[in-house]
Amino acid sequence: MAGGQAPPLQRTRRRAALFAVPLLLAVLALAAWLAAGPWLAGRGIGRALETRDTAALERHVDFPRLRANLKAQLDDRLVRAAGDAAAHPLGALALAAAGGLAGATVDVMVTPTGIAGLLQGHALWQRSRGRTVDHDPWGATEPARPLHDARLRWESPSRFTATVIHPDGRRTVCVLQRQGLRWRLVDIRLPEEPVAPVF
Numbered sequence: 001m002a003g004g005q006a007p008p009l010q011r012t013r014r015r016a017a018l019f020a021v022p023l024l025l026a027v028l029a030l031a032a033w034l035a036a037g038p039w040l041a042g043r044g045i046g047r048a049l050e051t052r053d054t055a056a057l058e059r060h061v062d063f064p065r066l067r068a069n070l071k072a073q074l075d076d077r078l079v080r081a082a083g084d085a086a087a088h089p090l091g092a093l094a095l096a097a098a099g100g101l102a103g104a105t106v107d108v109m110v111t112p113t114g115i116a117g118l119l120q121g122h123a124l125w126q127r128s129r130g131r132t133v134d135h136d137p138w139g140a141t142e143p144a145r146p147l148h149d150a151r152l153r154w155e156s157p158s159r160f161t162a163t164v165i166h167p168d169g170r171r172t173v174c175v176l177q178r179q180g181l182r183w184r185l186v187d188i189r190l191p192e193e194p195v196a197p198v199f
Contacts, residue, residue, distance in 0.1 A: 038160035038176050041183035042147050054112035062177075062184040069187040077190075079167045107123065147174065166191065 041060050048057035108114075150162035158178040163171050170191035177186045 033181070034157075034178070037178065037181075037183040038049075038152070038162075041176055041185070042150075042152075042162055045185060046147055054115055057115060058112050059182075062179070062186045063110060063112070065186040066188065067106055069093055070106045070110060070190075075191055150174070 044060045046055070047058065048060065147162050147164065150164045153161050153163070155161055155175075160176045160183065162174045162176070164174070165171050172191050173187075173189040174185060175187035175189065176183045
């Protein structure tokens with residue numbers, strides 16, 4: 001072998017190994033990023049709520065899809081609550097008016113500005129009840145932490161849920177979905193109304 005050079009096959013294997021290792025590391029890093037995505041998004045939502053940063057919240061929430069999903073849930077609840085009354089012409093008219101009002105409320109509230117208003121209301125409510133960090137009436141209030149102690153679960157490689165269990169046993173399920181490389185909140189499954197015991 002002239003000049004002590006490695007045979008062509010050995011050089012090809014070395015080059016392949018040089019390309020394979022960085023490629024494998026990049027694939028592993030991407031997989032780790034995607035796997036950690038729901039936790040990062042949940043943490044980002046929590047941090048945005050604590051700091052009342054609606055711009056940061058908008059990066060983690062798909063507001064148009066969230067509004068559409070909440071409207072569909074409210075419409076379904078209204079129809080189920082109306083029952084037989086919806087068959088009557090006046091009942092149908094009342095149901096349509098209630099549905100329009102519920103839809104308009106969702107349109108206003110499920111926006112960055114609406115969330116900012118809710119967070120401001122949360123701060124005023126906490127301050128009026130004396131729930132501040134340092135017990136100073138004008139001090140910082142305890143932050144809103146809706147996903148604190150939530151039960152986390154993968155539903156599929158692109159769908160993740162965080163379930164909050166309320167003191168009365170009802171559950172609110174927040175659904176995060178992967179959109180490209182980013183995870184965003186797309187749905188909040190509202191808790192069912194408590195069923196009164198039958199004696």
